[in-house]
Amino acid sequence: MATHDELKARKLARITEVHRLDPQRTALLVIDMQRGFMDPDASMLVPEAWDVVPAIKKMVDVCRGVKIPVIFTEFVAAPEVPSLREDPFGPEHMVPVPGGPTGWGLRSGNCIMGTHGPESPDTIDELKPLPGELVVEGFSVDKFYGTNLDLALRGQDIRYLIMTGIMADICVNATLLSATIREYRVTALTDCITTIWPNILEAVFDIWGRKFARLMTSDQCLAELEEQRHTLRSEPDRPVSMAPAPYASAPAPAPHR
Secondary structure, eight states: OOOHHHHHHHHHHHHHHHHOOOGGGEEEEEEOOBHHHHSTTOTTOOGGGGGGHHHHHHHHHHHHHTTOOEEEEEEOBOTTSOOTTTTTTOGGGSOOOTTOOOSTTSOOOTTBTTOOGGGOOSBOGGGOOOTTOOEEEESSSSTTTTSSHHHHHHHTTOOEEEEEESOTTTHHHHHHHHHHHTTOEEEEEEEEEOOSOHHHHHHHHHHHHHHTOEEEOHHHHHHHHHHHHHHHHHOTTOOOOOOOOOSSOOOOOOOOO
């Protein structure tokens, strides 16, 4: 009988096999890398977000170069669309009181649609979407909920998602879980995702790796994409099958009687 370590290694190998990227059916998601969360004067500043910008920028540039769709998401708020994300959990997203103070824990107009300046919902200039690239505006932490994201992906026959962005425990987590529930094969790049608290980031990665996604670095991902693109070039007529292979060789269970 296989040992625990052997079973774990077999599982990880199977996760890698199922999630191996097909460049023709892959998209890169850049989640909520917005001025409202990254401007030094924003009420909801996540300073750690700047640490992952270089790796995300490299992924964006490479994916653009090989025609892999790059999709951006932006959390947005509006007084006409009230939700628990604003009251009580995010008062910063509510319209500020005229003449009143703003900042963390206060009404600040953060990411309200049409807002300019430090609280803007726009993606930062360093990762600015190009004309024609999809920008998904979502009123929820789950960027599939109430948006055109799923339709846009299925319309392009996308089955593999590379996930990057902030915050690992909130919008990235909700979107990742929503994606895998929809049977997308998700690869989460550990050097392209972050949050404010290191211990929570570690816990989120542990949870994802156990049940929901494959974890790898951006360099590992780029190496795999190049390898897969080379395979496709050398085997242009190779059929692509999405049917899952058996997890392991085992006799079929006896029917219940």
